[in-house]
Amino acid sequence: MAVRILITTDYLRPGDAVDHLLREHGLDPVYAPAQGPRSVMERNSLFEGISGAILASEPVTSDMLAGADCLQVIARSGVGYDSIDVKAASALGIRVCNAPGTNHHSVAELTIGLIITAARRLLEVTTAVREGRWPRDAGRELRGSTLGIIGYGPSGRATANLGIALGMTVLVSTSHPDPDNTAVRFTDLDTVIGSADYLSLHTRAGHSTGQLIDAPRLQAMKPTAVLINTSRGSLVDEEALAKAVCNGSIAGAALDVLDNEPLPADSPLHRLENVYITSHLAGQTVQARTRAGLAAAHAVIDVLENREPAHPVDR
Incomplete structure (x- = not known):
């Protein structure tokens, strides 16, 4: 009987490198791309007859x-795994893995791209030119400004390095500072939030984190500051953010991740011109997708062949 591997990551397809790798190991890929919410019946039968799964960021309850x-392993084709009930999986003996270190350069590059978009108001300018206008408003240089980073994992470090290269002062709040990196100033969370011209989130969500950027912390930011989130949508109180932008407590925001995706039609963020929203694209480059897909496939193969996977999150 064929050992079936469920693949829900929408950019993984029959005939690609992941497909070939799985088949070389005698496995049978089954494709069910995540394209929005599934019905209750679809969700509850998704893993029937499945021995391993390579998943997008959809919830696993x-x-x-x-x-x-017969499920033995779930591998995320990405870094975040808070959408998976790891405790329930572990209780059933199902291993859970992720693919860290595969997309941090992509995330960092988009983070800087969003900062430049906000600093030079690129969306407004290109929209105006398309409409026949020719705006000449002054933007802001990044050199000499302060980049505040919360979290110093791979994407936080990569973003810090790009900020340094652009001549920015980089402040970082983390429980794992790097004493050898003298180009970065490691300091407390309140100092980072209050000092940043651009505040970028690169930390995981968790029970202790909750909504890291809530109304009081938005009030503590500079009125000229911009919030950038390429990490987890649950880190930001979006209602409080909309109010803070409307009343001028901060200058704007750039969000690649949201608490509910796609952004609900009734979200107040839709109405704000100085809030830039992208569709969870930070890690979505050709190179990062290839690395992440192969890392997830290797995790599945390792577990099914009785080897310890490289990046378990359940132990």
Whole structure:
């Protein structure tokens, strides 16, 4: 009987490198791309007859795992895994892995791109030119400004390095500072939030984190500051953010991740011209996708062949 591997990551397709790798190991890829919410019946039967799964960021609940009759491993084709009920998976003996170190350069590059977009108001300018206008408003240089970074994992470090290269002063709040990096100033969270001209989030969500950027912390930011989130949508109180931008507590925001994706039609963020929203694209480059897909495939193969995977998140 074929060992079936479920793949829901929408950019992984039959005939690609991941498909070939799995088949070389005698596995049978089954494709069910994540294209929006699934029905209850679809969710609860998703893992039936499946031995391993390579998943996008869609939720995996205990109810879904209850129908996993032979599932041994779930591998995220990305870094975040807070959408997976790891505790429920572990209780059933299902290994859970992710793919760190595969997209941090892509995330950092988009982060800087969003900062430049906000600093030079590129969206407004290109829209105006398309409409026949020719705006000449002054933007802001990044050199000499302060880049505040919360979290110093791979994407935080890569973003810090790009900020330094652009001549920015880089402040970082982290529980794991790097004493050898003298180009970065490691300091406390409140100092980073209050000092940043551009505040970029690169930390994981968790029970202790919750909404890291809430109304009081938005009030503590500079009125000229811009918030950038390429990490987790749950880190930001979006209602408080909309109010802070409207009343001028901060200058704007650039969000690649949202608490609910796609952005609900009734979200107040839709109405704000100085809030730039992209569709969870930070890690979505050709190179990062290739690395992430192969890393997830290797995790599945390792578990099914009784080897310890490289990046387990369940232990």
